[in-house]
Amino acid sequence: MFSDLLIILFTGLLIWLxxxxxLPFILIKNFDLPDKGWGFGRVAGWLAIxxxxxxxANLGLPINTQMGVWIVILILSGKSAIFVQKNWLKLKRIxxxxxxxxxxxxxxxxFGYIFLSIIRSFQPxxxxxxxxxxxxxxxxxxxxxxxxAGDMWLTGFNINYYTxxxxxxxxxxxxxxxxxxxxxxxxxALIMGLTLIGSFQLITxxxxxxxxxxxxxxxxAGGLGGLLMVFAGNSMPIWSRLTKGxxxxxxxxxxxxxxPNTIHEFPAYSFIVSDLHGHVWNLAFVFPLIxxxxxxxxxxxxxPSGHHKLDYLWNKVGWLNILIGGLLGLMASTxxxxxxxxxxxxxxxxxxxxxxxxxxxxxLLFSGFLIALSALFTASPxxxxxxxxxxxxxxxxxxxxxxxxxxxxxxxxxxxITAGLVALKLFKQNxxxxxxxxxxxxxxxxxxxxxxxxxxELIYFKDIYPTHPRANTMFKFTFQAFILMIIxxxxxxxxxxxxxxxxxxxxxxGLVAIFMVAVLxxxxxxxxxxxxxxxxxxxxDGLGWLQTLYPDDYAALKWLKNSTLGRPIVLEAxxxxxxxxxxxxxxxxxxxxxxxxxxxWLWRGSxxxxxxxxxxxxxxxLFPSSAEAQIKLNxxxxxxxxxxxxxxxxxxxxxxxxxxKLGKVVFSQNNTFIVSLPKNQP
Numbered sequence: 102m103f104s105d106l107l108i109i110l111f112t113g114l115l116i117w118l119x120x121x122x123x124l125p126f127i128l129i130k131n132f133d134l135p136d137k138g139w140g141f142g143r144v145a146g147w148l149a150i151x152x153x154x155x156x157x158a159n160l161g162l163p164i165n166t167q168m169g170v171w172i173v174i175l176i177l178s179g180k181s182a183i184f185v186q187k188n189w190l191k192l193k194r195i196x197x198x199x200x201x202x203x204x205x206x207x208x209x210x211x212f213g214y215i216f217l218s219i220i221r222s223f224q225p226x227x228x229x230x231x232x233x234x235x236x237x238x239x240x241x242x243x244x245x246x247x248x249x250a251g252d253m254w255l256t257g258f259n260i261n262y263y264t265x266x267x268x269x270x271x272x273x274x275x276x277x278x279x280x281x282x283x284x285x286x287x288x289x290a291l292i293m294g295l296t297l298i299g300s301f302q303l304i305t306x307x308x309x310x311x312x313x314x315x316x317x318x319x320x321x322a323g324g325l326g327g328l329l330m331v332f333a334g335n336s337m338p339i340w341s342r343l344t345k346g347x348x349x350x351x352x353x354x355x356x357x358x359x360x361p362n363t364i365h366e367f368p369a370y371s372f373i374v375s376d377l378h379g380h381v382w383n384l385a386f387v388f389p390l391i392x393x394x395x396x397x398x399x400x401x402x403x404x405p406s407g408h409h410k411l412d413y414l415w416n417k418v419g420w421l422n423i424l425i426g427g428l429l430g431l432m433a434s435t436x437x438x439x440x441x442x443x444x445x446x447x448x449x450x451x452x453x454x455x456x457x458x459x460x461x462x463x464x465l466l467f468s469g470f471l472i473a474l475s476a477l478f479t480a481s482p483x484x485x486x487x488x489x490x491x492x493x494x495x496x497x498x499x500x501x502x503x504x505x506x507x508x509x510x511x512x513x514x515x516x517x518i519t520a521g522l523v524a525l526k527l528f529k530q531n532x533x534x535x536x537x538x539x540x541x542x543x544x545x546x547x548x549x550x551x552x553x554x555x556x557x558e559l560i561y562f563k564d565i566y567p568t569h570p571r572a573n574t575m576f577k578f579t580f581q582a583f584i585l586m587i588i589x590x591x592x593x594x595x596x597x598x599x600x601x602x603x604x605x606x607x608x609x610x611g612l613v614a615i616f617m618v619a620v621l622x623x624x625x626x627x628x629x630x631x632x633x634x635x636x637x638x639x640x641x642d643g644l645g646w647l648q649t650l651y652p653d654d655y656a657a658l659k660w661l662k663n664s665t666l667g668r669p670i671v672l673e674a675x676x677x678x679x680x681x682x683x684x685x686x687x688x689x690x691x692x693x694x695x696x697x698x699x700x701x702w703l704w705r706g707s708x709x710x711x712x713x714x715x716x717x718x719x720x721x722x723l724f725p726s727s728a729e730a731q732i733k734l735n736x737x738x739x740x741x742x743x744x745x746x747x748x749x750x751x752x753x754x755x756x757x758x759x760x761x762k763l764g765k766v767v768f769s770q771n772n773t774f775i776v777s778l779p780k781n782q783p
Contacts, residue, residue: 102222102638102640105218105219105222105640105641106219108279108283108287108641109214109215109218109219109287109290109641111277112273112277112279112287113211113214113215115276115277116143116214116273116291117143119143119146119147119150119174119276120142120143120145120146121142121146121181122146122149122150122174122177122178122181123142123145123146123149123177123181124138124139124142124145124146125181125184125185125188125192126181126184127139127141127142127145128192128195128196129184129188129191129192129195131195132396133309133396133399134199134302134305134306134309134392135199135202135305135306135309135316135319136199136202136203136206136302136305137195137196137198137199137203139196139199139202139203139206140206140298140299140301140302140389140392141302141389141392143210143294143295143298144295144299144385144386144389145389147269147272147273147385148269148431149173149177150170150173150174150177150272150276151268151269151272152479153173154169154170154173154272155248155265155268155482156482157169158245158246158247158248159247159248159249159482159485161247162247163246163247164246165242165245165246165247165248166246166275167275169246170272170275170276174276201316201320202305202316202319202320202323205301205320205323205324206298206301206302209294209297209298209301209324209327210294210295210297210298211294212294212297213290213293213294213295213296213297213331214290214291214293214294215290216290216293217289217290217293217294217372218286218287218290218641220628220632220635221286221289221290221375221641222286222638222639222640222641223632223633223635223636223637223638223639224631224632224633224639225286225639225640225641225642225643225645226643226645226646227282227285227643227644227688228643228646228647228681229374229679230374230376230679231376231378231678231679232285232375232376232377232643233681233683233684233687233688233697234687234697234700235267235285235376235377235378236281236282236285236377236643236687236688237253237254237683237686237687237688237690237696238250238253238260238262238264238267238268239267239268239270239271239274239281239284239285239377240253240281240687240688240689240690241253241260241668241690241692242264242267242268242271242690243271243274243275243281243690244667244668244690244691245668248268248482249482249486250264250268251668251692252692252701252704253686253687253690253691253692253693253696254683254686254692254693254695254696254697254700254701255692255694255695255696255701255704255705255710255711255714256670256692256693256694256737256738257737258705259486261486261487261488261490261704261705262490262704263379263433263434263435263436263437263483264379264434264435265382265431265434265435265483266377266379266381266382266383266385266435266436267377267382269382270284270288270377270382273287273288273291280642282642282643282644282688283641283642283643285377285643286375286641286643287641288377289372289375289377289381291385292372292377292381292382292384292385293331293372295384295385295388296327296330296331296368296384296385296388297327297328297330297331298327298388299384299385299387299388299389299392300323300326300327300329300330300331300388300587300588300591301323301324301326301327302323302388302389302392303326303388303391303392303395303588304319304322304323304326304327304588304591304592304595305319305320305322305323305595306392306395306396307395307539307542307543307588307592307595308322308323308592308595308596310399310535310536310538310539311527311536311539311596311599312533312536313598313599314595314596314598314599315598318595318598319595321594321595322591322592322594322595323591323595325591325594325617326587326588326590326591326592326594327591328621329587329590329591329617329620329621330368330584330587330588330591331368331369331372332369332621332623332624333367333369333587333617333620333621333623333624334353334356334367334369334370334620334621334622334623334624334627335356335365335367335509335510335512335513335583335620335623336508336509336510336511336512336513336619336620337355337356337359337508337509338351338353338356338619338620338622338623338626339512339619339620339622340508341355342622348626351626352626352630353370353373353623353626353627353630353631354370354374356370356509356623357370359505359508359509360501360502360505360506360509360575362499362568362569362570362571362572363501363557363569363571363572363575363576364569364572364573364575364576365509365575365576365579365580366380366576366579366580367579367580367583368384368580368583368584369623369624369627370627373624373627373628373631374631378436379435379436379438379439380436380438380439380576380577380580382435382436383432383435383436383439386428386431386432386435386439387432387439387443387581387584389428390425390428390429390432390443391443391588393421393424393425393428394425394443394446394447394450395538395539395542396421397418397421397422397425397468398450398454398538398542399535399538400417400418400421401418401454401461401464401465401468402454402458402534402537402538402541403534403538404417404418404461404464406460406461409463409464409467411467414464414467414468418464418467418468419471422467422468422471422472422475423471423475424475425447425472425475426471426472426473426474426475426476426478426479427475427476427478427479428479429443429444429472429475429476429479429480430475430476430477430478430479430480430481431479431480433476433480433483433484434479434480434482434483434484436577438577438578438581439577439581440476440480442553442577442578442581443581445549445552446545446549447469447472449545449548449549449552450542450545451465451468451469453541453545453548454541457541488706490564490703490704490705490706491562491563491564492562492563492564492706493562493563494560494561494562494563495560495561495562495563495570496559496560497557497558497559497560497561497570497571498570499570499571500558501557501558506554510554512616512619512620513582513583513586513587513590513616513620514551514554514586515612515616516586516589516590516593516612516613516616517546517547517550517551517585517586517589517590518547519593519609519612520543520547520589520590520592520593520596521543521544521546521547521548521589523593523596523600523609524539524540524541524543524544524547525540525544527540527596527599528540528541528544543589543592546585546588546589547589549582549585550582550585550586550589551582553578553579553581553582553585554578554579554582556574556578557571557574557575557578557579560574561573561574561575562574564703565702565703565706590613590616593609593613594613597609597610597613644688647684647688651745651746651747653745653746653770653771653772653773654684654745654746654747654773656768656770656773657743657745657768657770657773657774657775658684658685658688658689660767660768660775661685661689661691661741661743661768661775662688662689662690662691664767665689665691665741668690668691668692669691669692669740669741670691670692670693670694670737670738670739670740670741671685671686671689671691671692671693671739671740671741671742671743672693672694672718672721672734672737672739672741672742672743673685673686673693673696673743673747673748674718674722674747674748674750674751674752675694675695675696675698675714675715675718675719675751676696676697676698676747676751677697677698677699678697678698678699678700679697680697681747682696682697682747682751683696683697684747685743685745691741694714694717694718694733694737694739695711695714695715695718698711698712698714698715699711717733719751719752720733721733721734721742722744722748722751722752722755722756722760723752723754723755723756724756724759725742725756725759725760725762725763726756726759726762726763734763734778739778740777740778740780741767741775741776741777741778742760742763742764742775742776742778743775744757744760744773744774744775744776745772745773746772746773749772760776761774761776763776763778764776764777764778764779765777765779
């Protein structure tokens with residue numbers, strides 16, 4: 102455990118140092134935020150290193166390497182050192198003025214990072230759900246000096262999925278110098294820490310614009326909001342307890358699959374089950390994005406009618422538009438759903454502003470153009486190589502029972518509506534421009550959250566799953582609705598002190614307290630059940646399970662990973678999704694002829710290629726000496742053939758002697774062996 106703790110502290114320190122490369126440039130802007138922009142540091146530093154690599158590698162330059170990353174870091178270090186030297190006194194004053202909020206953010210980050218790192222040590226397995234896929238993407242990026250990276254589960258094709266987040270994860274793997282199977286678990290902890298910081302920063306920003314809210318109140322409300330964001334569940338667990346009179350029989354995934362054939366997850370569940378999907382990666386970006394949207398909107402609100410000269414608009418909102426659009430484009434490359442969601446939020450916010458204030462059309466047109474242009478630019482490396490896997494929008498034919506929707510979301514909707522009503526009341530009472538901006542923004546968040554809850558009852562985006570047509574649409578929309586409602590709850594907790602008369606303050610305060618107690622029951626059951634009551638410490642190594650269950654395969658996999666450069670093609674058994682098949686490609690980063698075939702069906706929009714390759718791989722294992730097998734091995738440029746437990750499970754009658762005759766056995770341990778085909782033999 103001590104060695105794991107050292108790794109956690111060492112990598113956490115590196116994260117802090119990376120933030121330090123860009124924080125001087127952020128702080129000097131002297132943002133009108135309680136933390137002066139400190140909370141942006143870790144994400145901005147991460148992007149400052151990753152984006153040059155991303156763009157240049159997609160242009161064909163072989164810079165996505167360990168050396169490439171450290172070259173970028175050295176350049177940033179030099180520029181940062183010179184800048185700090187020139188602006189030291191000013192930076193020192195800015196940091197000192199925001200010291201309580203900076204300290205709170207540091208405490209929150211380190212709490213989240215250490216907490217989830219240690220928790221993952223009780224069940225660190227990169228196994229189950231889609232962890233194979235997430236790990237495989239990052240391993241593939243580690244072996245791809247140029248981009249786009251090849252698809253590990255369909256050699257000859259590029260990745261056709263939203264994987265910018267996985268690329269950024271591979272950047273940390275290079276910086277840390279820690280094994281990918283350990284880094285995987287640290288990356289989850291990193292996202293939790295960033296979620297805590299981001300929630301805190303956004304809530305305190307919204308409270309900062311309101312008079313008479315003390316720094317202590319902002320700190321408490323921001324902290325509570327952050328903890329709710331990463332630990333709160335929906336209302337289903339407390340409903341289960343109240344109706345059954347006992348917690349017996351409640352299982353934490355039930356809260357995310359309560360409505361039949363749908364998914365309605367939230368951050369706490371995502372952190373518990375620990376898949377590194379796009380919606381999890383985007384937690385790092387969504388809170389800075391909302392902060393930037395609010396800063397932009399507060400500027401738009403203050404621009405007088407008739408001030409439409411381009412240079413004036415550029416100075417007021419231009420750079421914010423570039424940042425907002427840039428983040429939206431990167432989020433599209435990570436999970437397009439979030440770009441769609443916050444694009445809609447921007448549209449709603451702008452539309453309501455135009456309708457209620459009757460001004461600002463040219464300003465909004467200017468901003469819309471810059472945001473769209475910036476988004477297209479940052480999304481372009483991904484867009485150029487991506488073919489849509491959605492089959493369009495459809496009207497729903499089956500809706501949720503109203504009772505189930507109420508069971509899931511009553512608590513959160515009550516909090517959101519209460520926050521919206523409080524904002525409306527204060528908006529009418531207060532004529533201060535800054536405060537009105539906040540109240541208007543909160544009311545818009547309410548409308549957006551309710552819209553996201555309603556949309557899956559009206560439409561869905563069609564994919565290949567006929568029995569669960571609404572699942573992904575409900576999942577992605579309600580996930581963001583949850584985030585918005587928790588932000589409103591944190592804001593509501595902070596605004597209590599300004600409420601009059603006293604009965605309103607007590608009523609709202611009581612609602613917030615009851616809500617917190619109710620939804621914070623969830624993590625107890627989630628972490629208890631998934632992590633075995635924290636009874637067996639296993640360490641951070643995510644491949645320990647493979648070494649235990651399949652020791653010979655594990656040894657062969659390690660040999661293959663350590664003995665190869667680039668991405669040679671390895672043949673392994675084809676398997677179904679969510680199984681332990683395709684483990685060689687997932688944990689080595691090498692490409693295979695076909696891995697999880699249903700996933701490839703989803704990514705390619707057709708089963709034609711996966712279906713064909715399923716038979717071809719089977720024929721190679723069963724009839725390796727056949728002319729057809731030779732043709733296919735040459736066609737797919739296979740360099741290694743892997744034979745282990747899963748191959749024997751998939752193909753009980755495989756021709757072991759025939760496979761060995763195809764080349765040289767370069768690894769053998771008990772019944773597992775690897776054959777190197779002639780063109781690749783030493």
